Amino acid sequence: MNLKYVLLIMGGACMLTACQTATTPDAGLNLNGTWQLVSGTTITKGVSATTDYTRGQRMIKIINGSHFAFLRHDINPPKDSSNHFDAGGGSYTLKGDKYTEHLDYYSSKNWEGKAFDFTVKLSGDTLIQQGLEKVESENINRTIIEKYLKVK
Template structure:
Protein backbone atom coordinates (compact mmCIF):
# COMPACT_ATOMS: atom_id res chain seq x y z
CA UNK A 1 0.00 0.00 0.00
CA UNK A 2 2.81 2.43 0.90
CA UNK A 3 4.62 1.61 -2.35
CA UNK A 4 1.45 2.25 -4.37
CA UNK A 5 0.92 5.65 -2.69
CA UNK A 6 4.57 6.57 -3.26
CA UNK A 7 4.34 5.62 -6.95
CA UNK A 8 1.15 7.68 -7.37
CA UNK A 9 2.82 10.71 -5.77
CA UNK A 10 5.88 10.34 -8.03
CA UNK A 11 3.63 9.95 -11.08
CA UNK A 12 1.68 13.07 -10.09
CA UNK A 13 4.84 15.13 -9.61
CA UNK A 14 6.18 13.92 -12.95
CA UNK A 15 2.96 14.82 -14.73
CA UNK A 16 2.96 18.35 -13.29
CA UNK A 17 6.65 18.93 -14.06
CA UNK A 18 6.23 17.78 -17.66
CA UNK A 19 3.41 20.17 -18.50
CA UNK A 20 5.96 22.79 -19.54
CA UNK A 21 5.14 26.43 -19.15
CA UNK A 22 3.28 27.43 -15.97
CA UNK A 23 0.26 29.66 -16.45
CA UNK A 24 1.14 33.33 -16.07
CA UNK A 25 4.84 33.02 -17.00
CA UNK A 26 5.83 34.03 -20.53
CA UNK A 27 7.29 31.43 -22.83
CA UNK A 28 10.99 31.90 -23.58
CA UNK A 29 11.44 33.50 -26.97
CA UNK A 30 13.91 32.13 -29.46
CA UNK A 31 16.75 34.60 -29.96
CA UNK A 32 17.73 35.31 -33.55
CA UNK A 33 21.25 34.03 -34.37
CA UNK A 34 22.62 37.50 -35.12
CA UNK A 35 26.11 37.04 -33.64
CA UNK A 36 28.74 36.69 -36.36
CA UNK A 37 30.40 38.49 -39.24
CA UNK A 38 28.11 39.69 -42.01
CA UNK A 39 29.03 40.95 -45.51
CA UNK A 40 26.71 43.52 -47.06
CA UNK A 41 25.50 42.47 -50.51
CA UNK A 42 22.98 45.17 -51.40
CA UNK A 43 21.51 48.26 -49.80
CA UNK A 44 18.33 49.98 -50.86
CA UNK A 45 17.97 53.61 -49.80
CA UNK A 46 14.58 55.32 -49.97
CA UNK A 47 14.81 59.09 -49.60
CA UNK A 48 12.34 61.79 -50.69
CA UNK A 49 10.40 59.21 -52.71
CA UNK A 50 13.46 58.09 -54.68
CA UNK A 51 14.92 54.59 -54.33
CA UNK A 52 18.58 53.83 -54.93
CA UNK A 53 20.04 50.33 -54.81
CA UNK A 54 23.76 49.90 -54.23
CA UNK A 55 25.61 46.68 -55.07
CA UNK A 56 28.26 46.13 -52.39
CA UNK A 57 29.90 43.27 -54.29
CA UNK A 58 31.48 45.64 -56.86
CA UNK A 59 33.98 48.45 -56.21
CA UNK A 60 33.39 48.40 -52.42
CA UNK A 61 33.19 46.10 -49.42
CA UNK A 62 31.24 46.45 -46.17
CA UNK A 63 31.25 44.07 -43.23
CA UNK A 64 29.41 44.18 -39.92
CA UNK A 65 30.74 42.24 -36.95
CA UNK A 66 28.27 41.50 -34.15
CA UNK A 67 29.09 39.89 -30.80
CA UNK A 68 26.80 39.41 -27.79
CA UNK A 69 26.70 43.12 -26.88
CA UNK A 70 28.37 45.24 -29.58
CA UNK A 71 28.59 45.74 -33.32
CA UNK A 72 31.21 47.30 -35.57
CA UNK A 73 31.24 48.04 -39.28
CA UNK A 74 34.01 48.64 -41.80
CA UNK A 75 33.42 49.96 -45.30
CA UNK A 76 35.99 50.74 -47.98
CA UNK A 77 36.59 50.88 -51.70
CA UNK A 78 38.25 47.92 -53.44
CA UNK A 79 40.78 50.07 -55.34
CA UNK A 80 43.02 50.59 -52.30
CA UNK A 81 42.11 54.28 -52.19
CA UNK A 82 44.01 54.95 -55.42
CA UNK A 83 41.28 56.53 -57.56
CA UNK A 84 38.27 58.84 -57.44
CA UNK A 85 36.27 56.12 -55.64
CA UNK A 86 38.59 56.20 -52.59
CA UNK A 87 36.48 55.70 -49.50
CA UNK A 88 36.71 54.45 -45.92
CA UNK A 89 34.11 54.45 -43.17
CA UNK A 90 33.92 52.73 -39.79
CA UNK A 91 31.86 52.79 -36.65
CA UNK A 92 30.42 50.77 -33.84
CA UNK A 93 28.68 50.69 -30.52
CA UNK A 94 26.33 48.60 -28.45
CA UNK A 95 23.02 47.11 -29.51
CA UNK A 96 19.89 45.48 -28.12
CA UNK A 97 17.99 42.69 -29.85
CA UNK A 98 14.42 42.04 -28.69
CA UNK A 99 12.57 39.58 -30.88
CA UNK A 100 13.13 41.04 -34.39
CA UNK A 101 13.77 44.63 -33.23
CA UNK A 102 17.48 45.38 -33.47
CA UNK A 103 18.51 48.74 -31.98
CA UNK A 104 22.00 50.12 -32.56
CA UNK A 105 23.48 52.91 -30.46
CA UNK A 106 26.32 54.35 -32.52
CA UNK A 107 29.08 55.29 -30.07
CA UNK A 108 31.98 55.58 -32.53
CA UNK A 109 31.97 56.78 -36.13
CA UNK A 110 34.24 58.49 -38.60
CA UNK A 111 31.13 60.54 -39.44
CA UNK A 112 31.13 62.38 -36.12
CA UNK A 113 27.60 63.82 -36.67
CA UNK A 114 26.34 60.25 -36.51
CA UNK A 115 27.82 59.49 -33.07
CA UNK A 116 25.38 59.29 -30.18
CA UNK A 117 22.42 58.41 -32.40
CA UNK A 118 20.19 55.38 -32.00
CA UNK A 119 18.81 53.45 -34.97
CA UNK A 120 15.94 50.95 -34.84
CA UNK A 121 15.78 48.18 -37.40
CA UNK A 122 13.61 45.15 -37.98
CA UNK A 123 15.79 42.16 -38.80
CA UNK A 124 15.03 38.83 -40.36
CA UNK A 125 17.47 35.94 -40.58
CA UNK A 126 16.86 33.11 -43.00
CA UNK A 127 19.62 30.52 -43.26
CA UNK A 128 22.79 32.59 -43.89
CA UNK A 129 20.99 35.80 -44.95
CA UNK A 130 20.21 38.77 -42.70
CA UNK A 131 17.84 41.49 -43.86
CA UNK A 132 17.81 44.75 -41.91
CA UNK A 133 15.17 47.44 -42.50
CA UNK A 134 14.69 50.75 -40.71
CA UNK A 135 15.10 54.49 -40.63
CA UNK A 136 18.30 56.47 -40.52
CA UNK A 137 17.54 59.90 -39.09
CA UNK A 138 20.45 62.18 -38.23
CA UNK A 139 19.23 65.75 -38.07
CA UNK A 140 22.71 67.29 -37.71
CA UNK A 141 23.83 65.52 -40.92
CA UNK A 142 20.60 66.25 -42.84
CA UNK A 143 19.82 62.53 -43.14
CA UNK A 144 16.27 61.16 -43.13
CA UNK A 145 15.88 57.97 -45.11
CA UNK A 146 14.72 54.37 -45.00
CA UNK A 147 17.23 51.61 -45.66
CA UNK A 148 16.91 47.94 -46.51
CA UNK A 149 20.19 46.02 -46.30
CA UNK A 150 20.84 42.41 -47.24
CA UNK A 151 23.83 40.64 -45.68
CA UNK A 152 25.32 37.17 -45.98
CA UNK A 153 26.99 35.45 -43.05
CA UNK A 154 30.72 34.98 -43.63
CA UNK A 155 31.70 33.70 -40.15
CA UNK A 156 29.80 32.50 -37.09
Protein backbone atom coordinates in the same frame (compact mmCIF):
# COMPACT_ATOMS: atom_id res chain seq x y z
CA MET B 1 19.49 17.57 -1.62
CA ASN B 2 23.16 16.64 -1.65
CA LEU B 3 25.70 19.52 -1.75
CA LYS B 4 27.30 17.87 -4.80
CA TYR B 5 24.05 18.19 -6.78
CA VAL B 6 23.46 21.78 -5.65
CA LEU B 7 26.95 22.75 -6.81
CA LEU B 8 26.43 20.91 -10.11
CA ILE B 9 23.15 22.74 -10.76
CA MET B 10 24.64 26.11 -9.78
CA GLY B 11 27.69 25.50 -11.97
CA GLY B 12 25.47 24.60 -14.93
CA ALA B 13 23.40 27.75 -14.42
CA CYS B 14 26.57 29.88 -14.32
CA MET B 15 27.86 28.28 -17.52
CA LEU B 16 24.57 28.95 -19.32
CA THR B 17 24.62 32.57 -18.19
CA ALA B 18 28.25 33.02 -19.29
CA CYS B 19 27.52 31.59 -22.75
CA GLN B 20 24.65 33.91 -23.60
CA THR B 21 24.66 35.19 -27.16
CA ALA B 22 22.61 37.68 -29.11
CA THR B 23 19.78 35.16 -29.31
CA THR B 24 16.18 35.85 -28.53
CA PRO B 25 14.12 32.77 -27.67
CA ASP B 26 10.88 34.16 -29.09
CA ALA B 27 12.27 34.92 -32.55
CA GLY B 28 15.19 32.49 -32.49
CA LEU B 29 17.52 35.18 -33.83
CA ASN B 30 21.24 34.78 -33.38
CA LEU B 31 23.04 37.71 -35.00
CA ASN B 32 26.51 36.82 -33.71
CA GLY B 33 29.15 36.61 -36.40
CA THR B 34 30.61 38.47 -39.33
CA TRP B 35 28.23 39.64 -42.04
CA GLN B 36 29.09 40.98 -45.49
CA LEU B 37 26.82 43.67 -46.88
CA VAL B 38 25.79 42.69 -50.40
CA SER B 39 23.14 45.30 -51.17
CA GLY B 40 21.54 48.35 -49.67
CA THR B 41 18.42 50.22 -50.67
CA THR B 42 17.64 53.74 -49.49
CA ILE B 43 14.21 55.29 -49.84
CA THR B 44 14.22 59.08 -49.53
CA LYS B 45 10.98 61.01 -50.08
CA GLY B 46 9.58 58.07 -52.03
CA VAL B 47 12.62 57.75 -54.31
CA SER B 48 14.42 54.43 -54.10
CA ALA B 49 18.12 53.81 -54.86
CA THR B 50 19.95 50.49 -54.55
CA THR B 51 23.71 50.02 -54.13
CA ASP B 52 25.52 46.78 -54.99
CA TYR B 53 28.16 46.47 -52.27
CA THR B 54 29.91 43.60 -54.06
CA ARG B 55 31.25 45.91 -56.80
CA GLY B 56 34.25 48.09 -56.06
CA GLN B 57 33.87 48.03 -52.29
CA ARG B 58 33.51 45.65 -49.39
CA MET B 59 31.64 46.19 -46.16
CA ILE B 60 31.35 43.87 -43.19
CA LYS B 61 29.46 44.09 -39.93
CA ILE B 62 30.70 42.16 -36.91
CA ILE B 63 28.19 41.42 -34.15
CA ASN B 64 28.91 39.82 -30.78
CA GLY B 65 26.75 39.45 -27.67
CA SER B 66 26.60 43.18 -26.91
CA HIS B 67 28.34 45.23 -29.62
CA PHE B 68 28.54 45.71 -33.36
CA ALA B 69 31.13 47.25 -35.65
CA PHE B 70 31.16 47.90 -39.37
CA LEU B 71 34.02 48.55 -41.78
CA ARG B 72 33.85 49.59 -45.43
CA HIS B 73 36.60 50.28 -47.93
CA ASP B 74 37.27 50.41 -51.66
CA ILE B 75 38.53 47.14 -53.08
CA ASN B 76 40.81 48.84 -55.62
CA PRO B 77 41.66 52.24 -54.13
CA PRO B 78 43.09 54.93 -56.41
CA LYS B 79 46.86 55.28 -56.47
CA ASP B 80 46.56 58.74 -54.86
CA SER B 81 45.61 56.95 -51.58
CA SER B 82 42.12 58.47 -51.48
CA ASN B 83 40.68 55.16 -50.26
CA HIS B 84 37.12 55.75 -49.11
CA PHE B 85 37.20 54.08 -45.70
CA ASP B 86 34.22 54.13 -43.37
CA ALA B 87 33.90 52.60 -39.91
CA GLY B 88 31.71 52.75 -36.86
CA GLY B 89 30.25 50.76 -34.03
CA GLY B 90 28.77 50.66 -30.59
CA SER B 91 26.34 48.71 -28.47
CA TYR B 92 23.00 47.30 -29.54
CA THR B 93 19.82 45.81 -28.15
CA LEU B 94 17.80 42.99 -29.65
CA LYS B 95 14.26 42.18 -28.52
CA GLY B 96 12.46 39.76 -30.78
CA ASP B 97 13.07 41.12 -34.27
CA LYS B 98 13.59 44.70 -33.03
CA TYR B 99 17.28 45.60 -33.28
CA THR B 100 18.57 49.01 -32.14
CA GLU B 101 22.11 50.15 -32.84
CA HIS B 102 23.60 52.77 -30.53
CA LEU B 103 26.31 54.39 -32.63
CA ASP B 104 29.07 55.25 -30.16
CA TYR B 105 31.91 55.52 -32.70
CA TYR B 106 31.84 56.74 -36.27
CA SER B 107 34.15 58.42 -38.74
CA SER B 108 31.71 61.39 -38.85
CA LYS B 109 31.06 62.88 -35.39
CA ASN B 110 27.58 64.09 -36.46
CA TRP B 111 26.36 60.48 -36.39
CA GLU B 112 27.77 59.57 -32.97
CA GLY B 113 25.40 59.24 -30.04
CA LYS B 114 22.44 58.37 -32.27
CA ALA B 115 20.24 55.29 -31.98
CA PHE B 116 18.90 53.58 -35.08
CA ASP B 117 15.90 51.25 -34.87
CA PHE B 118 15.60 48.33 -37.26
CA THR B 119 13.56 45.24 -37.86
CA VAL B 120 15.76 42.23 -38.61
CA LYS B 121 14.98 38.97 -40.34
CA LEU B 122 17.17 35.89 -40.72
CA SER B 123 16.71 33.45 -43.56
CA GLY B 124 19.44 30.81 -43.59
CA ASP B 125 22.73 32.70 -43.94
CA THR B 126 21.01 35.95 -44.97
CA LEU B 127 20.31 38.86 -42.61
CA ILE B 128 17.92 41.61 -43.73
CA GLN B 129 17.87 44.80 -41.70
CA GLN B 130 15.30 47.54 -42.34
CA GLY B 131 14.64 50.79 -40.56
CA LEU B 132 14.77 54.56 -40.44
CA GLU B 133 18.08 56.37 -40.68
CA LYS B 134 17.65 59.93 -39.43
CA VAL B 135 20.48 62.37 -38.71
CA GLU B 136 19.18 65.94 -38.71
CA SER B 137 22.64 67.55 -38.65
CA GLU B 138 23.42 65.73 -41.93
CA ASN B 139 19.95 66.39 -43.42
CA ILE B 140 19.34 62.62 -43.65
CA ASN B 141 15.89 61.13 -43.21
CA ARG B 142 15.46 57.88 -45.12
CA THR B 143 14.45 54.26 -44.88
CA ILE B 144 17.24 51.78 -45.43
CA ILE B 145 17.06 48.09 -46.28
CA GLU B 146 20.34 46.20 -46.05
CA LYS B 147 21.00 42.62 -47.08
CA TYR B 148 23.96 40.78 -45.50
CA LEU B 149 25.41 37.30 -46.04
CA LYS B 150 27.10 35.49 -43.17
CA VAL B 151 30.85 35.16 -43.67
CA LYS B 152 31.96 31.59 -43.06
